[in-house]
Amino acid sequence: MRFTYAEAMTDPSFYLPLAKAAEDAGYTSVSVADSLVYPKESDSVYPYTADGNREFLEDKAFIETFTLIAAMGAVTSTIRFTPFVLKLPVRPPVLVAKQATSVACLTGGRLGLGVGLSPWREDFAAMGVPWERRGRRMDEAIDIVRGLSGGGYFEYRGEFFDVPAIKMTPARPFPILVGGHSEAALRRAVVRGDGWMHAGGGDDLDGLLAKLNRIRAEEGKADAPFEIHVISPDAYTPDGVKRLADKGVTDVIVGFRSPYRKGPDPEPLAKKIEKLGRFAENVIART
Numbered sequence: 001m002r003f004t005y006a007e008a009m010t011d012p013s014f015y016l017p018l019a020k021a022a023e024d025a026g027y028t029s030v031s032v033a034d035s036l037v038y039p040k041e042s043d044s045v046y047p048y049t050a051d052g053n054r055e056f057l058e059d060k061a062f063i064e065t066f067t068l069i070a071a072m073g074a075v076t077s078t079i080r081f082t083p084f085v086l087k088l089p090v091r092p093p094v095l096v097a098k099q100a101t102s103v104a105c106l107t108g109g110r111l112g113l114g115v116g117l118s119p120w121r122e123d124f125a126a127m128g129v130p131w132e133r134r135g136r137r138m139d140e141a142i143d144i145v146r147g148l149s150g151g152g153y154f155e156y157r158g159e160f161f162d163v164p165a166i167k168m169t170p171a172r173p174f175p176i177l178v179g180g181h182s183e184a185a186l187r188r189a190v191v192r193g194d195g196w197m198h199a200g201g202g203d204d205l206d207g208l209l210a211k212l213n214r215i216r217a218e219e220g221k222a223d224a225p226f227e228i229h230v231i232s233p234d235a236y237t238p239d240g241v242k243r244l245a246d247k248g249v250t251d252v253i254v255g256f257r258s259p260y261r262k263g264p265d266p267e268p269l270a271k272k273i274e275k276l277g278r279f280a281e282n283v284i285a286r287t
Helices: 012-025 065-074 093-106 121-126 134-149 183-192 205-218 238-246 269-282
Strands: 002-006 029-032 080-083 113-116 154-157 162-166 176-179 195-197 227-230 251-254
Touching: 012 029, 012 065, 012 269, 029 065, 065 080, 065 093, 093 134, 113 134, 134 154, 134 176, 134 183, 176 183, 183 195, 183 205, 205 227
Parallel strands: 002 029, 002 251, 029 080, 080 113, 113 176, 176 195, 195 227, 227 251
Antiparallel strands: 154 162
16 A cells, blocks of 8 residues: 655645655655635535535645646655646646646656546636537546657547647656546546546445446456555554555545635644654554
């Protein structure tokens, strides 16, 4: 089992020392949240809170995802970085490919690119991208990012994107991890991705894992290497971690405070480091 430390919406000056502390404590990865804008008015519903409220996001600091990974990568040497998740279809995929391959190169291959659909219409509007057919746009974007990261010339002709034969230097492949709980998202993870990222919330994890296994079997990929990253209460005890491993989970994502509260994060850096260290002693070292 591998362990990912999750921290978001906190003082930006905390991220570099937290990344170093997580690496020293034995975590495998640090997750990196992605948020583009906060609209003044919105009818959007957040899918992973009980009431759908998104006001907890207002005035929270979000450093641009690839910028933050590059900064943390510069002060660490082994820990991996997994965006959780990058809102891919609102971005130009050729630019994402350049950013991701650059980060993968600078960090020595320590990137697992988590991608997903933004639940906010406002993100699409702000980026000048249609909300309609966003799933198909996402599929094409994944194909382009993967194609350009592999090296050599790559050409793509799709419904949304028309990429002439181009290549990027340096190019460095990285796993693409797909987030989402819908049937379409799970199938996208299996067909186009190298793994799946569970977003937590109230959805039944066992049911999602069963669907994922069914789709992997249907697509002839039941035995192919595949990362499964989950959020679960079982991740906080050695016995629970074993239960998750027995279900095929490869990575657990753990955090030590609720990010869904309004207002600034009151927890000091020293307390955060203490908590991540305590978990490492009580769980990581015993599994």
